[in-house]
Amino acid sequence: MDRRSIIKNAGIAGVLAAGAAPAVHAQAAVRWRLASSFPKALDTIYGAAEVFAKKVKEMSGGKFEISTHAGGEITPPFGVVDAVKDGAVECAHTAPYYFFGKNEAFALGCAIPFGLNSRQMTAWMYEGNGLKLMREFYTKYNMISFPMGNTGAQMGGWYRKEIKSVKDLQGLKFRTGGFPGKVMEKIGVVPQNIPGGEIYTALEKGTIDAAEWVGPYDDQKLGFNKVAPYYYYPGWWEGGPQLDLYINQKAYDALSAENKAIVECAAAYAHTDMQAKYDARNPAALKQLVGSGTKLRPFPNDVMAAAFKAAEALYAELNDKNEDWKKIYADYSKFRADSNLWFRFTEAKFDGFMQNQKL
Structure with a gap:
């Protein structure tokens, strides 16, 4: 029988039995470095980068590894944007508003005074125009962003x-x-x-x-x-200050579709994990x-x-x-107004009542 007919008509078992296994191209291993703006002592905010890297490795079966580096190890805490932009590191984890000196619009990707709370910020990013608008802005810095953490409302x-x-x-x-x-x-x-x-x-x-x-x-x-x-x-x-994962655009574009999906999912996991940790740990610490x-x-x-x-x-x-x-804030402020109207009748009223109860 013609060899090509065997491959065409048989299942994989038939192909293997015929000794004609098709070539399998193993995905090349990927090794990245992540520069954080935070010290290792802070297991919540710095830890989000470690959670992200761990998930990337697990989901890729060890084929995609990211080493995490605290602020100052390979770049100054406030030097991470330049490092990503120039390709000195593949990615960084930071608070976008640190870089308002480059352009005030950076702050809209993190937090502004009297801005969105953490849930509203996540909603604006994923279901509103937040992620789209911020990514358009970040093209000027040769990078793409992913939400990766939120502390929730902070103390004064x-x-x-x-x-x-x-x-x-x-x-x-x-x-x-x-x-x-x-x-x-x-x-x-x-x-x-x-x-x-x-x-x-x-x-x-x-x-x-x-x-x-x-x-x-x-x-x-x-x-x-x-x-x-x-x-x-x-x-x-x-x-509701959001932390971001910044990735050098060239490094991101070089990833396979599978690895891009892994990055997106791992960042989203770390995003949720960070706030869960703060919400769980802050009460005891305050007491x-x-x-x-x-x-x-x-x-x-x-x-x-x-x-x-x-x-x-x-x-x-x-x-x-x-x-x-002006472009980003117009959308941000409209989303804030609509969201606060909704929260006024739901979250705020419920929370206010519950916090006055003797539980």
């Missing part, structure tokens, strides 16, 4: 002195993550953009008067309660902090009102001078 930070009114913020040297500092400047604060691993020393030495990081679980690990007694809430500048003497305080109403007014003024200014911001 640690202060060496009590804040009784907006007047107490005048001249206050305050560590905050990038873009929110532009609003704080308008209400008299002197913002300081310091990497997570350097905050404690600056606060201890009095180089800064106050600092915010994330929330009780991370803040306790970093020991801020030892050098600043007052802990304020809420972090009005970070209602421990208060139990050890931390003075928990809400921001005074005049601070919140002044900050909101300053934020709206800043956004109006950016609409006039930054076309990237």
